[in-house]
Amino acid sequence: MESLTHSSSFLLPNPPVDTAALTYVLVVLNRDLPRFTPLLWKNGDFELKLLSVLISQICICADGGANRLYDEMPLLFPDETALAVRQRYKPDLIKGDMDSVREEVSQFYRALIMHLDSSFVSLLAEVLEIHLGTRIVDASDDQDTTDLHKCIAYIRDLPNLENENASTCVLVAGALGGRFDHEVGNINVLCHFSSTRIVLLSDDCLIQLLPSSHHHKIHIHPTIEGPHCGLVPISGPSKSSTTTGLQWNLSDTEMRFGGLISTSNLVKDEIVTVRSDSDLLWTISLKKIR
Ligand SMILES: Nc1ncnc2c1ncn2[C@@H]1O[C@H](COP(=O)(O)OP(=O)(O)OP(=O)(O)O)[C@@H](O)[C@H]1O
Ligand SMILES: Cc1ncc(C[n+]2csc(CCO)c2C)c(N)n1
16 A cells, blocks of 8 residues: 655745645635744745746635735734735635625735736736736535635646646645534545645644545654644544554554544654554644744
8 A cells, every 4th residue: 555645844934845745735714824824825925926826836715714814914924014914925816605705805805916026027927927816716606515625626626736636735724723613614625635635724733634545654843743643533433543653552453433532642753654444634733832
């Protein structure tokens, strides 16, 4: 069976080069904006941003997630004007049923053409006819899937990412805390799009799916994450799960809700390995100091 490698190196202030092996897409949800969100925005610099349009790194707001970006991103940069911050962190797309995003916010981003200082960049944009204002996609006709689901479906179907599902990683900011129905809905999105790498993030922890189709090798970065972690059989009972690198390892162990699930575990090594006959959620705490 093939092995998948996982790493939270996207949260490091200076990510190692191997982070670039994945194409990251950021989705901002309608929940407190994690304070590390600017770090996830590899393309916060507008020149890089333009280049990154060409390599498909994008930021999408799920409906009311745009309000969070508009209201809360400037608070993370108290020495700058709100306008300067909003210009730098402009979403490429706002998608959802549009019952939460405020009109002034969608109007602001729709009209926002990135401020271009570099004549080379503006010329390139002109030649390539790149539209720099935010696209707004109203998907209010679908009341059966969540806004996050709609955003992931959009990413999965992007023509230039279609054949690169395995090397695309969607980082979802603001996925946890607050309403439990939303949290469960977000976890359900991990299960629905199980072949897409998706990481749910809050200030406190991250959650991702470890599909049973693969063995898993998780690189732990102790400066930013751990030690608390958990493994949860999310799609039904697991007859056999085996791990290394944890304080309480599983060894061909059965897990199910109502029986044993692995919560309040601790990472011990810098590499954790997991294999299971059932899809598991991996969760690890994130450190406050970053
Ligand atoms: N409290 C929360 N916890 C976790 N995720 C959330 C929370 N609130 C919103 N989200 C996420 O942000 C997305 C956009 O939120 P938004 O409030 O715009 O959704 P909504 O469709 O208006 O929700 P609802 O109509 O149920 O209030 C949701 O699809 C969900 O993924
Ligand atoms: C059985 C069932 N339960 C809840 C909803 C409602 N719902 C689920 S996702 C969504 C869109 C939220 O942006 C809405 C309104 C439904 N359709 N079917």
